[in-house]
Amino acid sequence: MDFELGEEQRDFFSAVVEFASREIDPGLEDREKAGGFSRELWEKCAEFGIQGLPFPVEHGGQGADVLTTALAMEGLGLACRDNGLLFSLNAHMWSAAMPVSRFGDESQKQRYLRGLCDGSLIGVQGMTEPGSGSDAFALETTAELRGDGYILNGSKTFITNAPVADVFVVFATLDRSKGWAGLSAFxxxxxYPGLTVGKPVEKMGLKTSPMGDLFFDDCEVPAENLLGRAGSGMVIFQHSIDWERSLILANSVGAVQRQLNAAVEYGKEREQFGQSIGSFQAVSHRLADVHVRLEAARLLLYRLAWKWDNGKVTPADTSLVKLFLSENLVESTLSAMKTFGGSGYLVETGIERDLRDALASRIYSGTSDIQRSVIARDLGL
Ligand SMILES: Cc1cc2nc3c(=O)[nH]c(=O)nc-3n(C[C@H](O)[C@H](O)[C@H](O)COP(=O)(O)OP(=O)(O)OC[C@H]3O[C@@H](n4cnc5c(N)ncnc54)[C@H](O)[C@@H]3O)c2cc1C
Structure with a gap:
């Protein structure tokens, strides 16, 4: 077992960190106050090659392996505090570009994957509905083959990027009586006529990542925009959710490292009772615990990336990583807030933003309860 990163991977990680701190971190406070998504930063990320990282070169991607991709996302989290922008990038890459890359035909890849890689298109997936969240396959949006196209009716909710997206991978049922076997992706x-994108919804955190609903009212989708085969929706969703659960929190490993670095510095500098607060065991042990959990999170992430690169991933592997990284992110952010005392509660320190952003990670891409259920099922329970 070799735990050493290659020189090229280390150099790339440094380049990502340098790019993120110079190009996409500055100005976050203003963007957050305005509640704004920045297409300019999106394009900068695409120019650097972020959106195309794991996708084939022949379709505009960078052809990076999964470990290199995970390292890049970690580097973004380390040097960029704009968790909303990183969340939008992740949603785009794993829930829209990935299914098009894996299940799209050549013409779909030329029309969409290229633009999803080069930043000219923003994508996302529409799965969740008002009546089906955790029970995703109980969705009610229907698709009907009529003439030379499909007609979609229904609605989707909590859709990341919706207000700014150009392309949606939407799941609908062609035959409700068949349950999950009736699902297809479009x-x-x-x-497209009949598609309405709702107003941006206000949420607790991830303020620079817009979210909205989708409404399909006899929405006309050309037949050639069926993704994969009719009835293969469940397979497509499982594939993209596996990718999403694997990598959507890779940036959290960098973010927790960033928080730990700052907390250690603060622990050395801040004095109470005539000594640095880091010399109190209550403080130093708390940060030691953050360090231990961070190392575990990083190893789990890298091992999962290795599994992807070697074709060994199971859904339980991805749930395990998603569960651990999201819970770790929340715990570590709370630890950072405790270390900074009253200053940690101030907006200017940025920890409260990290906390608001972190809490969403226990919900999106399947709640922590659902991840535990997947893991328990794998244990035979
Ligand atoms: C920031 C954010 C971004 C999102 N982006 C997207 C997106 O781009 N596209 C998209 O399609 N969706 C998106 N979602 C939706 C997300 O996938 C759902 O919110 C999530 O799956 C939970 O569904 P729900 O909100 O309906 O909660 P519910 O399913 O109603 O769950 C409510 C509570 O019940 C618990 N629960 C439900 N069923 C079980 C069970 N079987 N066992 C144990 N506990 C259970 C849950 O864990 C939770 O605590 C996003 C959500 C958030 C917060």
């Missing part, structure tokens, strides 16, 4: 463009 590539829907924002201008």
């Amino acid at each position: 590539i829907v463009e924002k201008g």
Whole structure:
């Protein structure tokens, strides 16, 4: 077993960190106050090659292996405090570009994957509905083959990027009596007749990542925009959710490292009772615990990336990583807040933003309860 990163991977990680701190971190406070998504930063990320990282070179991607991709996302989390922007990037890459890359035909890849890699298109997935969240396959949006296209009716909710997205991978049922076997996936463009994108919804955190609902009212989707085969929706969803659960929190490993670095510095500098607070065991042990959990999170992430690169991933592997990284992110952010005392509660320190952003990670891509259920099922329970 070799735990050493290659020189090229280390150099790339440094380049990502340098890019993120110079290009996409500055100005976060203003963007957050305005509640704004920045297309300019999106394009900068694409120019650097982020959106295309794991996708084939022939379709505009970088052809990076999964470990290198995970390292890049970690580097972004370390040097960029804009968790909303990173969340939007992740949603785009794993829930839209990945299914098009894996299940799209050549013409779909030329039309969509290229643009999803080069930053000219923003994508996301529409799965969740008002009546089906954790029970995702109970969705009610229908698709009907009519003439030379499909007609979609229904609605989707909590859709990341929706207000700014150009392309949606939407799941709908062709036959409700068949349950999950009746599900199909469609590539829907924002201008299609019958599609309405709701107003941006206000949420607790991830303020620079817009979210909205989708409404399909006899929405006309050309037949060639069926993704994969009719009835293969469940397989497509499982594939993309496995990718999403694996990598959507890779940036959290960098973010927790960033928080730990700052907390250690503060622990050395801040004095109470005539000594640095880091010399109190209550403080130093708390940070030691953060360090231990961070190392575990990093190893789990890298091992999962290795599994992807070697074709050994199971859904339980991805749930395990998603569960541990999200819970670790929340715990570590709380630890950072405790270490900083009253200053940690101030907006200017940025920890409260990290906390608001972190809490969402226990919900999106399947709640922590659902991840535990997947892991328990794998144990035979
Ligand atoms: C920031 C954010 C971004 C999102 N982006 C997208 C997106 O881009 N596209 C998209 O399609 N969706 C998106 N979602 C939706 C997300 O996938 C759902 O919110 C999530 O799956 C939970 O569904 P729900 O909100 O309906 O909660 P519910 O399913 O109603 O769950 C409510 C509570 O019940 C618990 N529960 C439910 N069923 C079980 C069970 N079987 N066992 C144990 N506990 C259970 C849950 O754990 C939770 O605590 C996003 C959500 C958030 C918060």
